[in-house]
Amino acid sequence: xxxxxxxxxAALSLLAAxxxxxxxxxxxxxxxxxxxxxxxxITPGSQEDLVANVGDRVFYEFNSSSLTDAAQATxxxxxxxxxxxxxxxxxxxxxxxxxxxxxxxIALGNRRAHAAKEYLVAxxxxxxxxxxxxxxxDRPTALGDNExxxxxxRNAISSVQ
Amino acid sequence: MLVSPFSRRGFLAGxxxxxxxxxAGAQTPVAPGxxxxxxxxxxxxxxxxxxxxPSLGNSPAAxxxxxxxxxxxxxxxxxxxxxxxxxxxAADASPTAPNFPNWKAIGAQAVVTGAVxxxxxxxxxxxxxxxxxxxxxxxQGTAYTSANVRRIAHIMADVIYERMLGEKGYFDTRIVYVAxxxxxxxxxxxxxxxxQDAANNRILTNGDWLVLTPRFNPVRDxxxxxxxxNNHPRVLLYDLNxxxxxxxxxxxxxxxxxxxxxDGGSCILSVTRGGGSDIFVVDAGSHAARRLTxxxxxxTSPCYSPDGSQIVFNSDRDGDQxxxxxxxGGGGAKRISFGHGRYATPVWSPRGDLIAxxxxxxxxxxxxxxxxxxxxxxxxxxxxxxxxxTFAPNGRVLMFWRETRSMDQYGHGYSSRLVxxxxxxxxxxxxHTPTDASDPAWSPLNA
Numbered sequence: 223x224x225x226x227x228x229x230x231x232a233a234l235s236l237l238a239a240x241x242x243x244x245x246x247x248x249x250x251x252x253x254x255x256x257x258x259x260x261x262x263x264i265t266p267g268s269q270e271d272l273v274a275n276v277g278d279r280v281f282y283e284f285n286s287s288s289l290t291d292a293a294q295a296t297x298x299x300x301x302x303x304x305x306x307x308x309x310x311x312x313x314x315x316x317x318x319x320x321x322x323x324x325x326x327x328i329a330l331g332n333r334r335a336h337a338a339k340e341y342l343v344a345x346x347x348x349x350x351x352x353x354x355x356x357x358x359x360d361r362p363t364a365l366g367d368n369e370x371x372x373x374x375x376r377n378a379i380s381s382v383q
Numbered sequence: 384m385l386v387s388p389f390s391r392r393g394f395l396a397g398x399x400x401x402x403x404x405x406x407a408g409a410q411t412p413v414a415p416g417x418x419x420x421x422x423x424x425x426x427x428x429x430x431x432x433x434x435x436x437p438s439l440g441n442s443p444a445a446x447x448x449x450x451x452x453x454x455x456x457x458x459x460x461x462x463x464x465x466x467x468x469x470x471x472x473a474a475d476a477s478p479t480a481p482n483f484p485n486w487k488a489i490g491a492q493a494v495v496t497g498a499v500x501x502x503x504x505x506x507x508x509x510x511x512x513x514x515x516x517x518x519x520x521x522x523q524g525t526a527y528t529s530a531n532v533r534r535i536a537h538i539m540a541d542v543i544y545e546r547m548l549g550e551k552g553y554f555d556t557r558i559v560y561v562a563x564x565x566x567x568x569x570x571x572x573x574x575x576x577x578x579q580d581a582a583n584n585r586i587l588t589n590g591d592w593l594v595l596t597p598r599f600n601p602v603r604d605x606x607x608x609x610x611x612x613n614n615h616p617r618v619l620l621y622d623l624n625x626x627x628x629x630x631x632x633x634x635x636x637x638x639x640x641x642x643x644x645x646d647g648g649s650c651i652l653s654v655t656r657g658g659g660s661d662i663f664v665v666d667a668g669s670h671a672a673r674r675l676t677x678x679x680x681x682x683t684s685p686c687y688s689p690d691g692s693q694i695v696f697n698s699d700r701d702g703d704q705x706x707x708x709x710x711x712g713g714g715g716a717k718r719i720s721f722g723h724g725r726y727a728t729p730v731w732s733p734r735g736d737l738i739a740x741x742x743x744x745x746x747x748x749x750x751x752x753x754x755x756x757x758x759x760x761x762x763x764x765x766x767x768x769x770x771x772x773t774f775a776p777n778g779r780v781l782m783f784w785r786e787t788r789s790m791d792q793y794g795h796g797y798s799s800r801l802v803x804x805x806x807x808x809x810x811x812x813x814x815h816t817p818t819d820a821s822d823p824a825w826s827p828l829n830a
Binding site: 287320321322323324325326328329330332333336337340355356357358360361362363364365366367371 | 567593616636653655658681741768770792793
């Protein structure tokens with residue numbers, strides 16, 4: 223838990239240095255779905271594998287569902303992951319910061335999840351392996367109320383099903 | 384939760400005429416000589432009505448009734464009940480012949496007299512008279528019998544409100560909302576229902592699944608809400624009598640943002656299609672669905688006009704989230720919001736004259752109102768996060784929710800609370816729910 227906290231703080235201070243930009247990689251969340259240990263204990267093709275070695279999430283600009291270069295790079299790695307593990311399926315969950323209204327954010331989270339899904343499909347992943355859901359602003363992974371936290375919370379998170 | 388039944392009847396007294404508080408029949412015969420409201424409501428804010436509420440007897444029920452009526456009238460901001468310590472003599476409160484000079488001497492403009500008695504079978508009978516101190520006229524005389532003492536008190540407060548202000552009250556109503564417990568980010572959310580004064584709070588769902596945006600059916604004891612049950616986000620109906628939950632409509636995408644039609648016969652909601660969200664209308668009986676928008680953008684938070692002929696909603700079809708009005712059959716949407724910022728969550732006043740909304744501008748959220756043609760915008764409350772206004776059934780008061788800002792990355796300092804405010808922007812008050820709360824929806828007057 224101590225290490226986890228230090229990691230989260232480091233991630234936040236890193237983000238503070240480039241506050242207006244979306245984070246470059248995943249695994250920086252301060253919330254529940256965080257950091258798996260690296261090492262031989264990770265099951266190949268598992269959620270832990272995805273988080274540790276690929277990146278389970280992509281980030282969006284404010285009120286946007288456009289895929290940034292960083293997001294596309296992460297999704298390209300997710301494509302390779304899905305090709306390597308053909309029995310894996312993803313649920314892609316779209317999330318928003320809380321600087322919008324609840325119902326609109328459910329729709330915006332859906333649009334973000336859909337954008338990620340469409341990208342994976344365009345890269346050859348079968349749509350039948352991908353489902354989407356949106357939690358709007360109801361599942362923040364970063365709990366602060368500042369630009370760093372909001373940037374963390376504007377995401378689409380892939381979960382191995 | 385069913386509100387318990389009660390009976391009411393008017394009675395003659397002092398030649399002031401028979402008046403029946405006929406809410407169920409939507410009739411309110413006006414007493415002779417009292418055809419006009421006693422107080423002009425628009426001026427009442429600067430000068431709340433000073434009303435005396437002397438004891439109705441020595442029983443606990445009598446004390447509770449006075450306590451509830453006093454709280455209702457105080458909290459609405461339009462009355463100032465006089466401290467009983469200022470009353471000159473208990474004898475001033477004779478049920479049929481109050482001592483008007485003594486009430487006038489302490490500044491009372493109105494006085495309520497009456498008595499509470501045991502009606503047997505766990506019921507109490509309350510009879511009360513409302514008097515205009517200046518004219519010494521009886522404005523109202525009514526008796527109620529019920530086991531639900533608080534409800535009798537709310538109805539009494541509604542009668543007093545209506546007779547003094549010339550418009551219907553809103554105290555005999557309920558609020559359905561989302562109750563949240565646990566640390567931020569992992570909060571358990573449950574549907575909850577309570578009286579408008581936060582009494583009789585009751586939890587409706589067990590918290591296994593995320594629930595959002597409950598809304599009352601205006602004619603049945605039923606709630607439409609969004610549920611993530613079985614990881615299948617969609618709109619469900621909750622029957623308040625049986626507790627039974629059923630799915631509303633059958634959609635491939637997520638359905639959300641439900642709102643009933645004024646006649647309760649249908650429900651409008653949003654359904655995702657690809658990356659967009661369209662508005663549909665679903666028949667509450669047959670569950671047959673019909674698409675009303677197909678812009679490919681985000682069309683959501685729809686709400687009917689009180690006559691059911693129009694729908695106001697928010698959409699980002701022109702870029703930013705703004706308010707639009709279309710016919711109830713869909714088509715011909717016209718933008719009405721042109722102020723600074725994004726506009727969201729429009730709700731139409733039951734009076735028809737105003738649309739309340741959430742406005743997002745920079746770092747500030749605001750609750751405001753505008754006319755349906757987009758003119759006359761007024762901001763009532765601003766803060767870091769306020770959202771989701773809902774109108775009291777008389778259109779006079781709004782409730783919404785306010786979140787406070789976290790002070791750190793752990794979410795400390797965060798809270799979410801219900802707040803009520805008069806549509807003039809006065810009398811902002813927190814509603815004291817037992818836990819964090821959001822997504823309030825005001826019921827119609829209890830049947």
